[in-house]
Amino acid sequence: MLRVCNLKTFFRIGAGLFGRKRITVKAVDDVSFEIGEGEVLGLVGESGSGKSTVGRTLTRLEKPTSGKAYFDGQDILKLSARQFRPVRRHVQMIFQDPYASLNPRLSVEATLAEPLRIHGLAGNRSEAREKIGRILERVGLEPEAMKKFPHEFSGGQRQRIGIARVMVLAPRLVIADEAVSALDSSIQAQILNLIGRLQRENNVSMLFISHDLGVVRYVCDRVAVMHRGRIVELGGKSRIFSRPEHEYTKALLGAVPRIPRFDYTGREK
């Protein structure tokens, strides 16, 4: 479904006084992985590890330095903007900040109608409205939400709108970049369950980028651990979490604070 080979994304940034010296930051340095049909791959790492840059490069929000990314056998990093347009419908992104990723001047209906129009998925307004109504229901929003604007919603509801905007296109690959990190834990659980349900129902493939190891364990089938631009360990979820091999993975897992779980007799499990 998606095969990423030796992806490199470097940034040239200014350094020193007034940024006159240029240095190269190897944000993504020789990363390769595959995602199967209907599979969820977790990409974990700490800030600056390059995990977001991987997602942004695959959706062509950043230019790769080198490497290939085959989607249905076609290298999507090579395509021109025009050639990429039909592919974009199938490669969609859910962003972290539900406050920054919605246009405050567009109603929910307009927000969701735009991608439908661009990709020619709705013949006319009523057809679009019907599709939008259906997707809103699936993400757990009232039909009245259609006429409202982003500021009228809470963070969790906004993230539902962001998910609806992506899912209305029925994409085949969704890249979720810290999609639940800005949410409170009780709302986070709702959105995680929603993403999981939609992913299974539509059999979408997913690249789930997160710094939260618990969240990744819950959502993903396989996990790739990134550190300083490289994938240091990749494997099935149960193996990574129960028998981590790389020192960095061990350190990462060891640093997560644990909540004690007790059995009925009050003994720690």
Next chain:
Amino acid sequence: MPLLDVSELEISVHSTGGDIAVVKGVSFQVNKSGTIGIVGESGCGKSLTSLAIMGLLDGSQARTTGGTVRFEGTELLGLTMRERRKIMGNQMSMIFQEPMTSLNPVYRVGDQIAEALRQHRSLTRKAARERAIELLRMVRIPRPDERIDCFPHQLSGGQRQRVMVAIAIACEPKLLIADEPTTALDVTVQKEILGLLRDLQEQTGMAVVLISHDLGVVAETCDFVAIMYRGKIVETGRAEDVFSSVAHPYTRGLLNSIPPVDRDVEVLNEIPGRVPSIEQNVPGCSFHSRCTIAAGICREIDPEFSTVSGKHEVRCHFALGSNNRAE
């Protein structure tokens, strides 16, 4: 006498429809070298509580409208600025969540640490600088004699938070209030900062009020916890008691909604709905609209605290019994 004694604290905010109480009847104590964790989701009033203790609410829209905050027996609410200054940054200090915005970008970190020392300890410039280097060493910043002349932007997020800790502990406070001290940091850095705070506590007997949304962080660092929901403490007690026999449905809901890192779960239990807005007047128990075991009484009468065991108290008409514990 407890070091810090907060009793029936009430905080109100102005709104067009009149004052709204956003923190109601919050009481807790902290003893020397003790650590209390105040946990809750955004808007529950945990940060307002910490700001009120530090006297940082004045001038903003929120203000304290009731209750007492005693530090070593001295009432803090209503102190004049001059009196307050003797205590703040000296015997009591605070670290904030965002290390980038809480340090002054145009001063070298050494000068920012020295400021507290010169203010409260009347140290000379030279002595303050030496002490600042010592503090940077204590918070485990490598090459402190060089780092002291750095500007905040030259340091990483974790190092900046270490500098914040250094400023906060410069005058060896008896009480440290830490408002989400590690939320903006990576887990490996979080572990180091929390370990650092624990070591400092052991060395100096400092007490800590830790404000956090992260139950894991609180479970690992605090000996006492208070869980807040919509401005009220709904469950409180020794950490081991609360975590071993969760009594409030909200606490249990929170615990069950966190995906654990150490085991697989089939389905994550959600707390249905969302927190009613603060403008909304909710009669009865403030959690009833999202509670799975709410009954008629919950919609009418706001429960008082009842004792589960020892110091473990809960505000719930149907406090979860022993066979209802969090799994």
